[in-house]
Amino acid sequence: MTKLVQVAVAILIRPNGEYLLASRPQGKGWAGWWEFPGGKIESGETPAQALIREAQEELGITPTQTQPWIKRRYDYPATHDAEAKTVLLHFFFVHAWQGALQAREGQQFAWQHPQIGNVTPVLPANAPIMQALSLPPVYAISNVQEMGEPTFLQALKRQLDQGLQLLQVREPQLDSAALAQLSEQILQLCAPYDCRCLLNASPEQALQLGYQGVHLNSQRLLAMSVKPDHLLVGASCHNLEQLQKAQTLQLDFALLSPVLPTKSHPEAAGMGWEIFEDMLNGLEIPVYALGGMRPTHLAQAQACGARGIAMQSGLWQAQLA
Numbered sequence: 001m002t003k004l005v006q007v008a009v010a011i012l013i014r015p016n017g018e019y020l021l022a023s024r025p026q027g028k029g030w031a032g033w034w035e036f037p038g039g040k041i042e043s044g045e046t047p048a049q050a051l052i053r054e055a056q057e058e059l060g061i062t063p064t065q066t067q068p069w070i071k072r073r074y075d076y077p078a079t080h081d082a083e084a085k086t087v088l089l090h091f092f093f094v095h096a097w098q099g100a101l102q103a104r105e106g107q108q109f110a111w112q113h114p115q116i117g118n119v120t121p122v123l124p125a126n127a128p129i130m131q132a133l134s135l136p137p138v139y140a141i142s143n144v145q146e147m148g149e150p151t152f153l154q155a156l157k158r159q160l161d162q163g164l165q166l167l168q169v170r171e172p173q174l175d176s177a178a179l180a181q182l183s184e185q186i187l188q189l190c191a192p193y194d195c196r197c198l199l200n201a202s203p204e205q206a207l208q209l210g211y212q213g214v215h216l217n218s219q220r221l222l223a224m225s226v227k228p229d230h231l232l233v234g235a236s237c238h239n240l241e242q243l244q245k246a247q248t249l250q251l252d253f254a255l256l257s258p259v260l261p262t263k264s265h266p267e268a269a270g271m272g273w274e275i276f277e278d279m280l281n282g283l284e285i286p287v288y289a290l291g292g293m294r295p296t297h298l299a300q301a302q303a304c305g306a307r308g309i310a311m312q313s314g315l316w317q318a319q320l321a
């Protein structure tokens with residue numbers, strides 16, 4: 001049997017969203033590969049304690065604002081410089097720290113833009129983590145039907161000014177002419193910002209109207225046999241079968257809902273955080289929690305292993321409050 005190594009991993013994030021990678025120093029297994037700072041959890045230590053100790057030892061800093069994220073198990077084969085082992089990685093976001101970064105182990109540092117990672121190779125266990133980090137923590141869903149177009153566009157502008165980076169346009173009540181007209185306005189409004197827009201429709205419609213992405217409902221997801229080209233692709237899932245289908249198709253992300261009871265689907269009870277966390281366990285595709293979400297639920301969703309939260313009324317209302 002290979003040994004299980006538990007590891008605390010620190011994803012240092014700057015306010016502009018860049019995160020820190022470090023090269024593994026000479027003399028360690030997988031030397032020269034890029035990773036997040038961190039290291040083995042010692043006996044008697046919690047993952048959070050190991051995180052702080054490793055940050056002090058490797059970087060000379062003390063994390064002051066941390067947030068648990070995904071746990072990920074990975075089997076490493078034996079290589080010329082390392083034996084076979086299974087690692088259980090406990091990823092944490094580190095949003096703030098004391099002290100100035102020092103390369104205490106002779107490692108190199110590289111701050112990475114989430115969508116333009118430019119150092120390679122990154123340790124193979126981290127591939128799904130890099131994919132998740134290329135997406136922002138909040139996914140907004142349009143609500144023109146309830147708010148009316150002028151109010152919605154105003155609210156959208158305010159969210160864009162506050163850093164919104166991912167938007168789903170979901171307005172099934174509109175006919176195709178009205179949807180084309182609304183799409184043009186939304187895409188124009190978003191163009192100067194770093195915000196990608198997905199249309200909840202078929203991939204053909206999304207491409208035709210000039211969207212960067214398509215959001216599949218669960219019916220379209222189940223009917224699909226290959227990931228559409230040239231689009232960022234997300235899908236709505238309500239059970240494990242659908243999540244697995246999204247993963248098999250190698251979609252960019254999935255939504256899992258309803259987590260909590262919601263106004264838009266009052267008949268559905270909400271699976272709760274415990275089941276939500278269980279369903280994400282072992283999944284490689286990034287997932288957003290949906291259903292009754294408000295901005296304050298982000299930390300809880302991430303502690304369950306989600307990339308973040310998707311919100312419709314919870315987002316647009318939060319800013320009016």
Ligand SMILES: Nc1nc2c([nH]c(=O)n2[C@H]2C[C@H](O)[C@@H](COP(=O)(O)OP(=O)(O)OP(=O)(O)O)O2)c(=O)[nH]1
Pocket residue numbers: 005007008009028035036037038039040041074087089123124125126
């Ligand atoms: N720090 C870190 N380790 C990772 C990442 N991804 C990943 O698969 N690992 C694996 C590589 C190693 O097998 C293990 C971490 O062990 P390590 O060798 O860095 O441990 P350590 O810092 O405590 O150093 P030492 O015991 O060798 O002195 O976890 C990552 O992003 N960061």
Ligand SMILES: [Mg+2]
Pocket residue numbers: 037038039040058
């Ligand atoms: Mg280390």
